[in-house]
Amino acid sequence: MNEIKIELVQGYYRPLDVITGRVIWNLEKPPHAIAVEIGWFTEGRGSTDSHIEFDMQWITESTSGFENFSFQLPASPYSFCGTLIELIWYIQARPKKGNLQWRAQLVVAPHLQVVKL
């Protein structure tokens, strides 16, 4: 088995909420490190803008294990969807060695829904 994933309480957050989660891995080879990253990027007509708001690494050679993390979201930007632009928040986990990656979308908005323009 070769997998990595993140367990979250929920996928919807308000600005300044604290994201609490656990990254769990079960890999075939020692990873050297496990990294978790939270950020956002834009999609749509325009070229992509992106920003990493949080990233954390645990140095480890264990092929299986878990680590807890928590991170306070910033006050902006919100997840939004317009005619030309969409802003998507994401959370990602990956071992430093190898191409394995786990990613999921998050919603960060005051009403826990993507802001529709």
Added chain:
Amino acid sequence: MAFTRKASKDHSIIILLIIGTACLGLGSISAWKAGIIPIQQSLESNHWPRVSCQIIRSEVKESIDENDTDQTIVYEAMVLSQYIFRGHTYNTGRYTFGEYASSKRNDSVKTVAKYPLGTTHTCFVNPANPAEAVLNRNIVNEVWIFLVASLTIAIVGAGLLLFALGAYPKRWQKNSHTRVSEASIGFTALFPEVGAGQQLIGSTVLSATWNGLLLAAFYHVWSNNNQAMPDLTTLLILSPFVLVGSLLLFINIRIILSSFNPRPSLFISEGAPRLGQPVVIEIFFSQRSERISNLSLSLKGTESAQYKEGSNTRTDHNVFFDQEIFDAAVHGSFEKLQVSFQVPNTSMHTFKGKHNAIDWSIELHAEIRRWTDISESYPLVVRPLPIAKEEDIR
């Protein structure tokens, strides 16, 4: 909820790599050969022995520059001197380190005048290679100029290469995102996106430049045509440019006329309102407000998306919110107007990315009787909602 991001090739990176490599290579080679080597030789010549030499040829040579499509004539001082070193007779055509041909004849004439035919001067001979000698071992100005120019080209090339390879330190790279500040500004003045002065100067310069060049072209054609009207073909070629010039002139005249309009001044109770926050705008007009027949204000939200299309960069805009917040006929003069509004709390705050943006603005339009109307756009920064407690969320 797994997903992937799209990848895209950027051909501009390849072009930058080619240009950067060429500039760095050519600049470095030129700096070495025409700059560093003459300087190095000049420093080494401090230990060269002096001998007496006689000028046996001194003239200005003219030639056509083979690399120049305009067939420019270049001039070079040809100074040949003869000297005896360790019992052997040598001739040298080199009078200094770093000699160049130039399109300026005067420089070569001055050099030749310094070394007239038949005169005797002091030469400096390379003891390791007696066939090499110079009359003047100082570095001429051209060497320094060439060195600086070549190094500049090499540095620019290196910069382009670093940029193309993304090798700049991250702190030098422009942040992809400018986060909207959480700080309140309070009561403040609003300023239009493009000031009246900027519009006037810009349109006047553009119109004067375009129409000036057009007139010069027309005069050139007219004088070449024995001061007669140009033929139909020439007129047809010039006509699109005349149309553009006329349009620019029309716009310029409108802007000049609008400079006589009453000027609006806007003040807002909170310069960076939050989503859902009630704010008040106060509008004052300079003299002649009685000329305004109708005044309207609207709140506008716009998405902007910038992207590359081939070698061009385009920006698309979409107005996602346009709400009239004031619209009324005006009778007589007035001192001040107050307008209240709020940005909906379900909308999006101001967002500034490198390529994408969400912008808010107050649009003012005032109709002037029998004159050009006033249209101004006042950018507005909208902050996110205040963080409310759980029970306040609807």
